[in-house]
Amino acid sequence: MIQAEIDILENDIFEKYPEVLDILLRDHTTQQNIFWATDNYQELGNEYQFHSQIKTTSITGDNGHIIMPRVKKDKDLQQSRVREMAEVFTPSWICNAQNNLIDNAWFQNDNVFNTESLLPDGTQKWEVNRNKINFPEGKTWKHYIRDTRLEMACGEAPYITSRYDTTTGEFIPIENRIGLLDRKLRVINENLDDSGEWLEAAQTAYKNIYAFEWQGDSLLLAREAMLITFIENYSFKFGKEPLLKSIQYIAYIISWNVWQMDGLKGVIPMSCGAKKTETTTLFGDIEVKIDECEGCMKDNIKKHNGIYCLIKDWGNKDPETGRKGRKIKFIDLLKK
Numbered sequence: 001m002i003q004a005e006i007d008i009l010e011n012d013i014f015e016k017y018p019e020v021l022d023i024l025l026r027d028h029t030t031q032q033n034i035f036w037a038t039d040n041y042q043e044l045g046n047e048y049q050f051h052s053q054i055k056t057t058s059i060t061g062d063n064g065h066i067i068m069p070r071v072k073k074d075k076d077l078q079q080s081r082v083r084e085m086a087e088v089f090t091p092s093w094i095c096n097a098q099n100n101l102i103d104n105a106w107f108q109n110d111n112v113f114n115t116e117s118l119l120p121d122g123t124q125k126w127e128v129n130r131n132k133i134n135f136p137e138g139k140t141w142k143h144y145i146r147d148t149r150l151e152m153a154c155g156e157a158p159y160i161t162s163r164y165d166t167t168t169g170e171f172i173p174i175e176n177r178i179g180l181l182d183r184k185l186r187v188i189n190e191n192l193d194d195s196g197e198w199l200e201a202a203q204t205a206y207k208n209i210y211a212f213e214w215q216g217d218s219l220l221l222a223r224e225a226m227l228i229t230f231i232e233n234y235s236f237k238f239g240k241e242p243l244l245k246s247i248q249y250i251a252y253i254i255s256w257n258v259w260q261m262d263g264l265k266g267v268i269p270m271s272c273g274a275k276k277t278e279t280t281t282l283f284g285d286i287e288v289k290i291d292e293c294e295g296c297m298k299d300n301i302k303k304h305n306g307i308y309c310l311i312k313d314w315g316n317k318d319p320e321t322g323r324k325g326r327k328i329k330f331i332d333l334l335k336k
Contacts, residue, residue, distance in 0.1 A: 008224045011064035014056065017244060021056050023251040024223045027260055028327075029268060029310045034260045036216045037269045041066065051270070054216050067217050069156060069166065092165040093124035095158050096178035103183070106147065108136055113183055128176055132190050141187045145205040149180045153263050154211035157222035161229040174236050181209050181226060185233045195238055199246055202230060206253045207314040212261040212330075214269050223254050256312045259330075265295060265304050266331040272296060272306025301331055 013021045025033045033053035041048035044066070047058045059067055097116055104110050112133060114126040135141060151159045158166045161179040165172065174182075184205040192198045206226070213219040230250045234242045241247075262269045272293045279287050295304030308329045316326040 007068055008221070008228055009064055010056075010059045010067065010224075011061070013224065013227075014060045017247050020227070020244075020248055020251045021060070023248060023255050024220060024227065025054055025056065026255045027268075028256055028312075029259070029307060034216045034219055037260065038215045038217065040217075054220065059220075067220060069164070069169070069221060090158055091124070091167045092158065092162050092172065092178065093126065095162060096126050099159060099178055099180060099183070102149070102180075106144070107139075113186070114178065126178065133187055141191045142201075144187055145184045145201060146208055148208045148210070150209075151180070151211040154213045154222050154258070155218045157211055157225055157258070160209055160211060160222070161225050163225050163229060163232075174232055179229075181205065181229060184209070185229070189233065189237050195234075198234070198237060199242065202233070203249065203253065206230070206250055206257065207312075209257060210311065211258045212263055212309070213258070214260070214262060216260060219258065219260050223251075223258050226254050226258065227251055253314075256325075259309055259311060261309045261330065262306075264301075265306060266301050266329070266334075267304050267306030267308050270306075272304040275305060301334065 010021060013024075027034045033055060035051055035053050036048060037050065039050050042050065046052065047055060048066075052058075057063070093116070096114065100111070100113070100116065103112050112129065114128045116124070116126050119125055133141070135144065149160075151157060154160065156166055157179075159179060160181045162172050162177045162182055164170060175186075177186075185202065188198060188201045188205065192201055209226075211222060213222060227247070227250060231241055231247060234240075234246075260268065262271075265272060272295060274293065275291045277289050277291070279289070281287060291305070293303075293305045295301060295306075308331055310327050311330050313326045313328050314324060317324055318326045320327075
């Protein structure tokens with residue numbers, strides 16, 4: 001298994017799990033790869049420009065250390081991303097406190113998974129409830145893993161899986177994690193001992209966790225963290241890694257559910273704006289027409305002329321294929 005470290009190396013994924021990195025780089029809206037959507041790497045060459053797709057060859061081999069968690073980035077680079085993209089990562093204790101609020105409402109009970117605490121030195125921590133999770137009347141663990149959750153502008157997805165504290169770099173053991181996905185997997189670990197049933201439940205859990213992010217490097221880190229969380233939990237439960245086909249399928253789910261998007265517009269980043277069209281008249285003259293983006297002009301998320309992002313509704317059949325997993329525009333989920 002990939003070592004329990006915060007920095008997941010693309011070379012390790014590429015070498016140990018064939019095709020998985022390619023799956024994690026896929027953007028299903030454009031049918032291409034996710035793209036950098038940042039100028040932070042442009043000095044590295046043509047493959048690292050703002051609009052360049054992130055290719056497997058660009059981040060493996062000798063390039064295998066290019067993408068790294070924010071906590072390992074140069075301090076000046078961290079500050080520039082704060083200024084340019086408001087990239088601020090949340091300490092794990094805050095993620096835990098906010099996730100607890102969600103579960104307090106769902107369970108109608110406090111401190112279900114852990115109890116928040118303040119150490120004498122001022123450090124915020126949590127004490128894990130080591131007992132098996134009990135569910136309120138009318139609800140079961142199956143209802144919990146099917147409950148859909150979304151992290152907006154997810155960065156490296158600290159609210160989804162807390163493999164490490166994104167501000168300190170401290171690695172967090174599986175049994176102490178507090179992410180939305182971590183909690184679902186804990187419940188699965190407590191209620192299932194058959195590997196086949198466990199895998200099916202884990203797939204259900206992953207299909208009910210969504211997130212979006214603008215910057216391609218952070219998006220890939222989020223996807224990788226969710227993938228390794230799956231492998232770690234299966235290994236924790238069964239003492240061995242899942243089969244490659246199971247890892248590939250989880251990667252496929254993640255590639256749909258954690259997508260690249262301008263969260264204010266619902267489109268692929270930088271895909272909307274003034275569009276120029278040229279037409280030739282009967283007399284051979286070229287006429288240029290500029291069409292402004294109505295969504296940008298009127299601040300109407302339904303009227304942008306960019307590429308609206310697609311996600312999967314895993315519970316309903318796709319009319320094209322007849323299989324479960326209907327493709328829908330994310331903005332169609334928003335209230336009109």
